[in-house]
Amino acid sequence: MRSTVSGYSALSKAHKFSAAGLVTVAGAAALTFALVPQAQAADVQSAGVKTVSLSAQEFGVTQDGELAKAADDAAGQAQVKAKAAVKAEVKAKADAADRERASRSEARKPMKPAAKPAAKPAPAKPAAKAAAAPVKKAYADNLDGWISESLDILRAKGIPASYDGIKRNIMRESTGNPQAINDWDVNAVNGVPSKGLLQIIDPTFKAYHVEGTSWNIYDPVANITASCNYAADKYGSMDNVNSAY
Template sequence: MSASSTPVLRRLTSRKAAVAGVAAAATAALALSLAPGDAEASVETEALAAAPVAWELDSAEASVHKSITSQQSAFEARLKATQAKAKAEAEAAAKQKAAAAKVAAVKKAEAKAKAEAAAKKRAKAAAASRAAARKPVYANNLDGWIREAMSIMKKHDIPGSYDGIKRNILRESSGNPRAINNWDINAINGIPSKGLLQVIKPTFDAYHVPGTAWDQYDPVANIAAACNYAADRYGSMDNVNSAY
């Protein structure tokens, strides 16, 4: 190394040392300002660290942000629409299910009512069959007519013996259920006497006995009505020995 280069090197070395010294001093000053013992400096440092940093987006970043925001809004809108549709479908399904359950309940009730009606009809038919089986069978002649009429009269407390009834029948009609008187005053008045015991229509209607036919010519109905009239008028058909 030449003698002339030595002073230059020394100057550079001195400058570097000076710069290093300044840097060291600055570092020491900063360290001192951040020392835990200095409360005021610590508060200022914390406030500086907590302060928000202003951030501005450039045009490209703003465009990306806008696109993301738009996509998010569109997604939220689709989500709401999907949720609303799902809710509407669930409500419609619930209504349909309720309607179906109501229809099923109605059909079940109708089927039950129909079954009960059929059961009642069968029970009624069975009861009628049993009653018919127990009901006495009367001969379709004068003897049977008198006996059947007497069984009905007994239920209504209408007096009259077999002999008393038969005696009056033989006198009035000779046992002919289709007998009719077309010559007496009743016939002249338009209400001829008819049947086994020659009963006129007003008397038959007034003294008709429940359980018998509404027909003057019906032998059982005619006997029962005539005996009912005789019981009211004479105490019993047994007390009648002539036209009555």
């Protein structure tokens, strides 16, 4: 049954139910059911249902397309995520393999020897002892020893003489007595007697004394050394003296 409002006719109760059903299916399609002029009510009733049916079909196609597109997008995103996961897994495995190789390489490296402890400083050497004085050569306390010792001193000083020349003159002058003294010749008369093995007077002994020997005119070595020094100066060597000199 129809009702009329201000010259417009409304849809029947059955049409309203049909429209409500379409709204439930298609959403905004119910908006097509606006009030129309009364003159066109019958046409609207038939044409309106048909129009709504077409709109619902078209809406369904559109909705299916969007759902399909959404499904494709979701599938694409899932595929991208799956590829990313696979890529991440491959990278993780590669990183783990690199770490394993590095660990094995480090394990094969020879171990560095432990640092040697700092060497202890060498103990200070005791100060070198002063050079020991040369051992004095031992000479016999007799004529042979006296001549030998005197000859070593004469050679060190560069004064010429020989064992035979010295001994020959000693035997003539004093017969080998180091305490011999002449108290009768001209020297004795003048107050300067000849003394010792080679009968030398005090002034001559002092003038030709050789450093390193005694200043005692009766000392055998000092007497021989001073006498040879005097003979070398006056005669070239004691070897050249064959009489009183």
